[in-house]
Amino acid sequence: MAERIKTATESESHHHEEHHIVPLIYYFGVFGVLVVGTILTYYAALVDLDWIFPGANTLLALLIAFFKMGCVVLIFMHVWWSSRLIWLTAIAGFFWLAIMFAFTMQDYLTRGAGVFTG
Amino acid sequence: MATHADALHDHHYHAPGLQHQFEDMGQQQESASIGMWMFLVQEIMFFGGMFTVYLVFRSKYPMAFAAGSNHLDAFWGGLNTLVLIVSSLTMALAVRYAQLGKRNLQVIFIILTMIFGTVFLGVKAIEYTKKYKEGIVPVAGLNMRTAKTASTHPGGRELSTRTGDTQDPRESLNTGVSESNTHETGEHSYYNPTGTFVWTDASLAAQAQQGGYLTDSEKIGYFSNGELNANKFRDKVRIFFWIYFVMTGLHALHMIIGLGVMAWLLWKAWMGTFSAAYYSPVEMSGLYWHFVDIVWIFLFPLLYLLGRHFLHGGAGH
Amino acid sequence: MQNVDAINVGNIKEEPRVNYLTNGFTLKSWLLTKDHKRIAILYLVTVSAFFALGGAYASLIRLELLTPASDLLQSQTYNKVFTHHGIIMVFFFLIPSIPAILGNFLIPIMIGAKDLAFPRINLLSWYFYMAGGALTLYALLRGGVDTGWTFYTPYSTTFSNGYVMAVGLGIFINGFSSILTGLNFIVTVHTMRAPGMTWFRLPLFVWSHYATSLVMILGTPVIAITILLMALERLARIGIFDPAIGGDPILFQHLFWFYSHPAVYIMILPGFGVISELISNFSRKKIFGYEFIAFSSIAIAVFGFLVWGHHMFVSGQSIYAGLVFSFLTMVVAIPSAIKVFNWAATLYKGQISYDTPMLYALFFIGLFLIGGLTGLFLGAMGLVVHLTDTYFVVAHFHYVMVGGQVLAYLGGLHYWWSKITGKMYSEFWSKIAAIIVFVGFNLTFFPQFILGYLGMPRRYASYPDEFQVLNIFSTAGASILAIGLILPLIYLTYSIFFGAKAPANPWMLPGLEWRTASPPPTENFEETPIVTWEAYEFGEESGLDLEDARNRNKVLV
Numbered sequence: 001m002a003e004r005i006k007t008a009t010e011s012e013s014h015h016h017e018e019h020h021i022v023p024l025i026y027y028f029g030v031f032g033v034l035v036v037g038t039i040l041t042y043y044a045a046l047v048d049l050d051w052i053f054p055g056a057n058t059l060l061a062l063l064i065a066f067f068k069m070g071c072v073v074l075i076f077m078h079v080w081w082s083s084r085l086i087w088l089t090a091i092a093g094f095f096w097l098a099i100m101f102a103f104t105m106q107d108y109l110t111r112g113a114g115v116f117t118g
Numbered sequence: 119m120a121t122h123a124d125a126l127h128d129h130h131y132h133a134p135g136l137q138h139q140f141e142d143m144g145q146q147q148e149s150a151s152i153g154m155w156m157f158l159v160q161e162i163m164f165f166g167g168m169f170t171v172y173l174v175f176r177s178k179y180p181m182a183f184a185a186g187s188n189h190l191d192a193f194w195g196g197l198n199t200l201v202l203i204v205s206s207l208t209m210a211l212a213v214r215y216a217q218l219g220k221r222n223l224q225v226i227f228i229i230l231t232m233i234f235g236t237v238f239l240g241v242k243a244i245e246y247t248k249k250y251k252e253g254i255v256p257v258a259g260l261n262m263r264t265a266k267t268a269s270t271h272p273g274g275r276e277l278s279t280r281t282g283d284t285q286d287p288r289e290s291l292n293t294g295v296s297e298s299n300t301h302e303t304g305e306h307s308y309y310n311p312t313g314t315f316v317w318t319d320a321s322l323a324a325q326a327q328q329g330g331y332l333t334d335s336e337k338i339g340y341f342s343n344g345e346l347n348a349n350k351f352r353d354k355v356r357i358f359f360w361i362y363f364v365m366t367g368l369h370a371l372h373m374i375i376g377l378g379v380m381a382w383l384l385w386k387a388w389m390g391t392f393s394a395a396y397y398s399p400v401e402m403s404g405l406y407w408h409f410v411d412i413v414w415i416f417l418f419p420l421l422y423l424l425g426r427h428f429l430h431g432g433a434g435h
Numbered sequence: 436m437q438n439v440d441a442i443n444v445g446n447i448k449e450e451p452r453v454n455y456l457t458n459g460f461t462l463k464s465w466l467l468t469k470d471h472k473r474i475a476i477l478y479l480v481t482v483s484a485f486f487a488l489g490g491a492y493a494s495l496i497r498l499e500l501l502t503p504a505s506d507l508l509q510s511q512t513y514n515k516v517f518t519h520h521g522i523i524m525v526f527f528f529l530i531p532s533i534p535a536i537l538g539n540f541l542i543p544i545m546i547g548a549k550d551l552a553f554p555r556i557n558l559l560s561w562y563f564y565m566a567g568g569a570l571t572l573y574a575l576l577r578g579g580v581d582t583g584w585t586f587y588t589p590y591s592t593t594f595s596n597g598y599v600m601a602v603g604l605g606i607f608i609n610g611f612s613s614i615l616t617g618l619n620f621i622v623t624v625h626t627m628r629a630p631g632m633t634w635f636r637l638p639l640f641v642w643s644h645y646a647t648s649l650v651m652i653l654g655t656p657v658i659a660i661t662i663l664l665m666a667l668e669r670l671a672r673i674g675i676f677d678p679a680i681g682g683d684p685i686l687f688q689h690l691f692w693f694y695s696h697p698a699v700y701i702m703i704l705p706g707f708g709v710i711s712e713l714i715s716n717f718s719r720k721k722i723f724g725y726e727f728i729a730f731s732s733i734a735i736a737v738f739g740f741l742v743w744g745h746h747m748f749v750s751g752q753s754i755y756a757g758l759v760f761s762f763l764t765m766v767v768a769i770p771s772a773i774k775v776f777n778w779a780a781t782l783y784k785g786q787i788s789y790d791t792p793m794l795y796a797l798f799f800i801g802l803f804l805i806g807g808l809t810g811l812f813l814g815a816m817g818l819v820v821h822l823t824d825t826y827f828v829v830a831h832f833h834y835v836m837v838g839g840q841v842l843a844y845l846g847g848l849h850y851w852w853s854k855i856t857g858k859m860y861s862e863f864w865s866k867i868a869a870i871i872v873f874v875g876f877n878l879t880f881f882p883q884f885i886l887g888y889l890g891m892p893r894r895y896a897s898y899p900d901e902f903q904v905l906n907i908f909s910t911a912g913a914s915i916l917a918i919g920l921i922l923p924l925i926y927l928t929y930s931i932f933f934g935a936k937a938p939a940n941p942w943m944l945p946g947l948e949w950r951t952a953s954p955p956p957t958e959n960f961e962e963t964p965i966v967t968w969e970a971y972e973f974g975e976e977s978g979l980d981l982e983d984a985r986n987r988n989k990v991l992v
Contacts, residue, residue, distance in 0.1 A: 034203040045423035061419035076210045076408045093159040096653045097166040104689045107756035139550035149552040149626040156618045160656045167660030257671040339681045353680040360673040
């Protein structure tokens with residue numbers, strides 16, 4: 001009978017079992033991306049992009065930062081080769097962060113005149 | 119983990135590093151991995167609270183934030199970003215060689231990671247010292263002397279008006295505070311020796327006023343009776359520096375903890391504890407180190423670079 | 436069907452030579468233990484001590500409110516007393532009570548594991564709890580704080596003359612205890628389940644603790660950073676929470692309630708788990724809508740994060756945000772209601788036995804219903820303008836926290852007492868105590884609904900004369916409640932020394948925790964169990980003979 005029943009953790013750990021030795025090229029590739037991203041961040045901050053819309057500089061800086069973060073999380077932290085649970089955990093962390101930002105800002109951005117008083 | 123029956127068979131065999139509550143290494147490794155990621159999630163939320171504070175105040179007082187940010191040294195900040203990226207690479211390689219069971223390379227890369235981590239903290243110390251000397255550590259009680267010698271230190275004059283002013287109603291209300299309180303000790307020898315940073319330089323706010331892009335909070339926050347009030351502007355810059363110090367301070371604290379973990383890891387690796395079959399501690403420490411790196415990836419542009427385009431972009435408005 | 440046999444022989448089977456209680460008698464064997472069951476006992480002792488202390492503060496509050504004038508306590512002292520009551524009860528009793536005591540003890544046993552995934556971290560979390568508790572107690576003894584347990588700024592950062600920083604630091608440290616416990620539970624449920632123990636065979640107690648742990652991990656760090664900011668702000672006086680110079684006190688409330696609203700689900704979700712166990716097992720019937728109850732726990736954990744603004748309707752938050760929060764507050768009532776309906780449906784045509792734990796469970800449903808429905812009053816943006824900061828609010832959350840969580844805790848403690856200690860308590864006295872608690876509780880807090888509706892504000896030491904009659908009722912009820920809470924302390928302690936020896940499965944129930952000895956051996960099971968049955972399986976084939984169980988019960992009573 002024991003043979004028939006899968007252990008509770010088997011299905012989850014199966015994915016984790018095969019430990020991926022990431023080729024060096026990935027690590028150095030990510031490193032390159034991070035260095036380039038940092039330099040790009042710096043020089044992008046010097047250019048005034050407010051003519052597009054106010055805060056365009058910050059948006060660009062954040063896009064680069066998110067890209068850098070993605071590289072670190074996926075390659076350096078091996079999430080790309082991890083189980084779905086780890087993916088879910090990583091995403092959940094940022095999702096809850098987004099909840100905190102969004103629900104706090106929905107207050108601040110709708111203060112004062114505007115929404116109801118016209 | 120194979121079937122349970124197998125686990126029972128080798129009941130008496132214990133792999134090195136296997137703890138008693140687990141059946142096998144796969145289970146232990148998976149537990150460590152999930153546990154570490156749960157820990158990182160709580161770290162995200164911990165820093166997330168600070169980022170929320172940042173978000174709220176930045177959206178309220180963008181010009182004061184830009185003014186404060188422009189006074190930070192982007193060179194040191196950028197250098198530190200690069201240092202941290204290199205340390206992340208060495209950490210990733212340390213994990214890789216732990217997976218491959220190569221002790222010597224493992225030890226070398228852990229040491230390199232520690233060196234770069236220390237360099238980061240060293241740069242941080244240089245920056246903090248500079249800020250301290252310029253008198254922009256926004257802690258009441260520091261820079262007290264400036265108030266009393268205001269006439270001889272014109273550069274630091276404005277800075278001290280609030281912190282050192284004993285007429286501040288909040289000061290008098292707090293004389294009964296029973297916890298340790300810097301106000302009660304009276305004499306302070308801190309002052310602003312260079313006086314290079316003029317807190318009340320509200321030119322960015324004036325620029326924004328001309329450009330017509332002040333936020334609602336700024337229209338209230340910087341102005342008294344329609345006049346630009348430099349002291350009120352200064353209070354908002356202080357908020358920026360406060361957030362800067364809390365965020366980078368917490369980050370540095372995490373770096374220090376990380377270095378402690380690394381030291382422990384180095385010792386374990388030196389003793390040859392880790393092998394291709396058991397390397398969880400290296401991997402978990404690596405996750406932590408990369409997380410701290412990621413926080414800095416966001417801190418660098420959000421703290422150091424947010425107002426540069428006002429300086430370099432010319433009169434765009 | 437070896438497992439069924441294991442149940443039937445459970446009572447006659449040879450006792451393990453050494454159980455977790457007899458495995459070491461030195462102080463060191465307790466203070467350095469990594470056994471989740473012993474750590475649960477450590478929590479039981481310390482949490483009970485904090486509960487007693489919080490209760491003592493509550494008695495002071497009720498005594499002061501016996502008369503309209505501020506005579507027993509000065510207003511200043513009264514502010515400190517209700518603050519201390521709140522801080523101790525919320526952070527040091529309600530949050531750790533069920534998860535850290537019952538959850539710690541039972542989760543590994545219920546899923547058939549030897550221990551939690553990280554036993555050392557489990558012990559560490561108890562030490563964090565102790566360190567935070569000690570620091571807080573020190574601050575309270577030195578003079579305490581008068582900010583209310585919510586620490587609202589700018590009062591707490593600028594004006595309050597108290598040990599705000601020390602208490603804040605105590606809560607900060609205590610937060611780590613909560614986080615580490617949650618982390619441990621989540622990992623344990625993911626990786627430590629016995630063969631055959633699939634997710635949908637987990638007892639609902641485990642599901643609710645899983646949901647609770649999610650809240651602990653996602654919410655607690657935010658209160659940590661918030662309290663840290665408050666303490667630093669107090670130290671440095673920058674004014675980020677001070678409106679006078681452009682700071683924002685409402686930001687503090689946002690951050691505070693981002694944790695503290697989900698925290699009420701940390702307090703009540705484990706209670707839901709206990710009640711699901713009790714209702715199903717004492718109706719001797721498979722729980723109705725297992726999946727609905729399981730997922731409603733997760734839904735509560737998720738939606739619980741979206742409603743914090745309903746604590747801030749009158750704070751100056753934007754009306755638009757208030758509307759969103761108000762709407763979501765109504766939404767979060769749905770999963771709670773699902774649970775109540777499912778419990779009621781489980782009771783329907785069940786073979787209900789009114790043992791003490793079941794009494795608590797039935798009381799819970801009634802009281803939680805009142806607490807939950809009055810919560811809808813308070814979630815309605817218009818009505819709250821009248822009710823906010825009145826005794827209506829106080830009565831509402833005491834109905835949920837005491838009528839809900841404390842009753843669930845007591846019910847669970849009675850239910851698993853035989854498993855924890857290996858002794859049976861007096862059924863007679865426990866039933867008396869349960870009824871006294873129910874009567875006393877309602878007499879204490881129901882008048883407060885009326886008082887609040889009539890407009891009596893909370894947090895004042897004195898009140899107009901016309902409120903006195905209802906306040907006397909309330910204080911009288913509190914005295915009765917106190918008796919009801921002291922009784923278990925006496926007869927449970929008595930049972931440890933003089934109680935009848937408990938069989939492994941006194942009620943003939945199917946859960947895994949009843950398939951090991953009472954008290955369990957250190958490794959929980961002689962050999963790792965293999966689960967072949969669904970949760971709450973009371974069918975013929977389960978081998979749980981009802982008649983036999985009833986006879987057995989008669990013998991036991």
